[in-house]
Amino acid sequence: MTEHHSNPYLPELATVTRVIEETPNIKSFQVVLNDPAKMKKFFFEPGQVGQVSVFGVGESTFVINSPPTRMDFLQFSVMKAGEVTAALHELAEGEQIGVRAPLGNWFPYKSMKGKNILFVGGGIGLAPLRTLILFMLDNRSDYADITILYGARTSLDLCYKQDLKEWAARSDVKLIQTIDAEYPGWTGKIGMVPNVLKEIAPSAENAVAVTCGPPIMIKFTLQALSQLKFTDDQILTTLEKRMKCGIGICGRCNIGDKYVCKDGPVFSLAQLKDIPSEL
Ligand SMILES: Cc1cc2nc3c(=O)[nH]c(=O)nc-3n(C[C@H](O)[C@H](O)[C@H](O)COP(=O)(O)OP(=O)(O)OC[C@H]3O[C@@H](n4cnc5c(N)ncnc54)[C@H](O)[C@@H]3O)c2cc1C
Ligand code: FES
Numbered sequence: 001m002t003e004h005h006s007n008p009y010l011p012e013l014a015t016v017t018r019v020i021e022e023t024p025n026i027k028s029f030q031v032v033l034n035d036p037a038k039m040k041k042f043f044f045e046p047g048q049v050g051q052v053s054v055f056g057v058g059e060s061t062f063v064i065n066s067p068p069t070r071m072d073f074l075q076f077s078v079m080k081a082g083e084v085t086a087a088l089h090e091l092a093e094g095e096q097i098g099v100r101a102p103l104g105n106w107f108p109y110k111s112m113k114g115k116n117i118l119f120v121g122g123g124i125g126l127a128p129l130r131t132l133i134l135f136m137l138d139n140r141s142d143y144a145d146i147t148i149l150y151g152a153r154t155s156l157d158l159c160y161k162q163d164l165k166e167w168a169a170r171s172d173v174k175l176i177q178t179i180d181a182e183y184p185g186w187t188g189k190i191g192m193v194p195n196v197l198k199e200i201a202p203s204a205e206n207a208v209a210v211t212c213g214p215p216i217m218i219k220f221t222l223q224a225l226s227q228l229k230f231t232d233d234q235i236l237t238t239l240e241k242r243m244k245c246g247i248g249i250c251g252r253c254n255i256g257d258k259y260v261c262k263d264g265p266v267f268s269l270a271q272l273k274d275i276p277s278e279l
Contacts, residue, residue, distance in 0.1 A: 008247050011053050011098025012038060016091050017073055022159045023152075025080045026124055027089055030066075030073040031097060043102075044068055046109060046131040047238065047266045050101030051246045052076055052088065060084040061243045063265075064101060065127040067134035074101070077127045077159060103246040105266050107132045107210065107236060115208050116145040120221050122193050122213025123152050126159050128238045128265075129212055133167075140172060147202055151178040151193035151217075155186050176200055194220035197228075204229040210236045222269060232270035239265050239272075 018030040029052075033039040044064055053059040066075035078088045091097065109132065117136060121129045129148075136143050148167060152158045158177065167175045177188035178196045189196050194217065209230050211221050218237060225235055241260040244252040248262035256275040258264065 009100070009245070011051070011059075011100045014074075014097055014099045016093055016095050016097060019091065019093055022077060022161075023157050026077055026159055027080075028065075028075055028077040028159075029088065029091070029097075030075050031099065032073050033099065034096075042071065042074075044074075045102070045106035046135045047104070047106035047128055048102035049104050049246075049261075049265060050074070050076065050099050051103065051243070052078075052084075053098035053100075054084055054087040054091070055096070055098065057087040058084045059098070059100070059244075060088075061103075061240075061246065061261075063128040063131065063238070065130045067131050067138060069135055069138035074099070077124060079124045100246060104261055105264060107266055109135065112208050113142045114144060115206050116203070117143055117147070118202050118207055118209040119146075119148040119150075120193060120197060120209060120211040120213070120225075121148070121150045122217040123157060124159060125211075125213030125217070126150055127212075129210060130160060130163065132210065134163075137170075137173070144206065145174065146172065147174040147176070147200075149176045149178070149193060149197055149200065151180075151196065151213075153180050155179050155183050155188075192220070193217050194224045197221060197224045201228060204231070204234060208234050208236065212238050232273060233268055235269040236266060237269065237272070239267060241265075 013034040014031045016029050017032050020028040022028055049061050049063050051059045052062055062076040064074050065077055078085050080086055080089050119129045167173045178191055209225050239260050241253040243261050244250045246261045248259045253260040
């Protein structure tokens with residue numbers, strides 16, 4: 001937050017203003033800080049995360065997946081995974097939550113200017129990419145080609161269907177959608193994301209690839225990118241590690257000598273190769 005509390009663990013009170021059912025187990029929450037002055041001054045960079053709390057239950061980490069160029073609300077998308085996420089899924093519009101944000105680093109969007117940008121996302125992994133995609137679309141002339149490859153198990157598991165429709169309709173975005181197996185009415189590709197990536201074979205020249213998704217998808221996506229001659233410096237990803245303090249104090253999220261909450265969650269593949277256990 002631009003103005004920090006003296007107690008960094010104290011969340012800001014916020015109101016859920018809209019709940020969107022994305023898939024059978026993912027909901028997006030649009031939230032507004034209760035203090036209008038703090039909401040007005042709130043600033044974050046694309047890729048930063050927040051600790052969202054349900055009172056009496058606990059806190060969990062989610063990327064702020066709305067872009068800083070659209071500050072009417074902050075959006076978090078939550079996949080039902082355990083206690084906090086299940087409690088979040090029970091919330092209705094108008095209810096109160098706690099937010100500690102922004103935390104962590106962000107995508108190096110300034111050094112990406114003028115480049116061809118390739119997004120490769122799977123499932124809820126489109127969430128961190130969404131903030132950067134929307135940010136870049138709001139600053140479209142700063143970037144060259146924008147290609148988005150997005151996949152999910154079935155068409156029902158695709159998040160952000162409204163965004164997908166809008167991106168598909170744009171002439172300055174190339175969107176490729178894929179699902180794992182045939183589904184009635186599906187007109188996109190069929191096949192796993194890394195295989196479709198090899199098939200569409202984007203050029204690595206003057207390009208940066210940003211990928212996020214389940215670990216198995218990331219693993220094969222990195223291999224595919226390497227075959228396509230993307231170097232480790234041209235590949236960015238975000239890491240998930242169980243967090244507690246979110247501010248580099250508790251030591252819960254360390255990998256090697258780095259803390260995901262402070263040094264991440266955004267890392268280049270070159271940085272990750274120094275901490276091989278994470279690959
Ligand atoms: C940087 C970052 C960004 C993230 N962004 C998002 C996002 O945008 N959207 C999103 O949905 N998620 C995101 N996550 C993941 C999200 O934070 C976790 O899924 C969430 O914390 C789970 O919270 P929970 O309390 O509901 O789950 P928990 O109750 O903690 O359970 C989660 C899962 O872990 C299992 N589990 C719990 N405790 C243990 C244990 N001791 N041993 C073994 N298994 C256990 C549970 O059975 C369950 O399957 C992000 C994480 C990070 C670090
Ligand atoms: S969550 Fe405490 S050090 Fe990262």
